[in-house]
Amino acid sequence: MEQERNPEFWVEEYSDYLFGFAYSRLNDSHKAEDVVQETFLAAVKSLDKFDGRVPVKFWLRGIMKNKIVDSIKRDLRELNESELNSFPEVNTKLFKTTGIFSRKVEEWEFDPFQSFEKEEFWQIFKSCLEKMKDPLRSIYMMKEIDGIDAKQICKEFNISHANLWVITHRVRKSMKLCLNKNWGDTYK
Amino acid sequence: MMITCKQIAKKMADQKLHEVPTFQRWWMKLHIKMCVVCGSYQQDAEKFQQAESKFAELEEEYGSKLDADFKQKLKDKLRETCKEDNI
Ligand SMILES: [Zn+2]
Numbered sequence: 338m339e340q341e342r343n344p345e346f347w348v349e350e351y352s353d354y355l356f357g358f359a360y361s362r363l364n365d366s367h368k369a370e371d372v373v374q375e376t377f378l379a380a381v382k383s384l385d386k387f388d389g390r391v392p393v394k395f396w397l398r399g400i401m402k403n404k405i406v407d408s409i410k411r412d413l414r415e416l417n418e419s420e421l422n423s424f425p426e427v428n429t430k431l432f433k434t435t436g437i438f439s440r441k442v443e444e445w446e447f448d449p450f451q452s453f454e455k456e457e458f459w460q461i462f463k464s465c466l467e468k469m470k471d472p473l474r475s476i477y478m479m480k481e482i483d484g485i486d487a488k489q490i491c492k493e494f495n496i497s498h499a500n501l502w503v504i505t506h507r508v509r510k511s512m513k514l515c516l517n518k519n520w521g522d523t524y525k
Numbered sequence: 526m527m528i529t530c531k532q533i534a535k536k537m538a539d540q541k542l543h544e545v546p547t548f549q550r551w552w553m554k555l556h557i558k559m560c561v562v563c564g565s566y567q568q569d570a571e572k573f574q575q576a577e578s579k580f581a582e583l584e585e586e587y588g589s590k591l592d593a594d595f596k597q598k599l600k601d602k603l604r605e606t607c608k609e610d611n612i
Binding site: 344345348352353356357358360361370373374377378381382442445449450453459462463481482483484499502509512 | 535537565566569570572573574575576577578579580581583584589590591592595596599600602603604606607610
């Protein structure tokens with residue numbers, strides 16, 4: 338238990354894991370390193386709030402999720418204003434006229450549930466995810482994979498629920514195309 | 526009462542389903558069950574949700590390694606910070 342409160346032990350034990358987590362969301366090793374460092378420093382400062390109810394690894398990961406949000410926000414600011422609206426698929430007007438109604442579902446060219454059992458499928462899934470366009474990809478991951486509250490995401494990135502929904506919709510659609518292409522023939 | 530696919534899509538996108546009165550919500554659920562478009566959309570979304578939560582679990586080990594130098598510097602920095610803050 339003592340160890341669990343020792344920051345150097347954290348680095349030894351969890352920094353590779355946290356780095357991998359951050360890297361898969363930020364697609365940039367320097368940014369991922371920064372986020373890991375910010376996480377540990379923030380954790381040291383709030384060590385007295387750690388009550389051991391969740392394993393320290395997940396406590397650290399929880400802190401890091403917010404640091405990842407901050408990092409993406411920094412990026413968007415650097416890339417300059419209203420970044421999200423410049424994506425045609427997220428443009429609200431377009432969304433209102435077409436996006437919301439064109440919900441025709443693309444076919445799965447393989448059996449999804451059986452595929453979920455295969456280890457190789459997840460490698461394809463991961464590499465497809467890497468090909469998705471940022472910042473849509475990272476916002477999608479926060480919402481659908483990391484389970485960050487939709488309200489929080491909308492507030493942090495200043496987007497509407499409808500736009501957030503479109504982001505998920507678009508990324509899933511591209512993911513399916515990519516999976517069909519790269520997995521569809523391998524396993525039917 | 527008529528509920529259209531349009532209305533359902535709108536409510537789902539805005540995450541305002543919980544604001545819908547119970548009676549109307551019942552109709553919406555019925556519509557999703559009966560309607561081919563809404564139904565297949567719903568089913569598709571469920572497949573993705575399952576994939577996403579499974580991916581979140583499997584992702585546990587990334588196999589990525591943080592640079593050794595960086596790790597050492599990080600430890601030094603944390604030691605410094607702990608000293609400053611008397612932790
Ligand atoms: Zn319908």
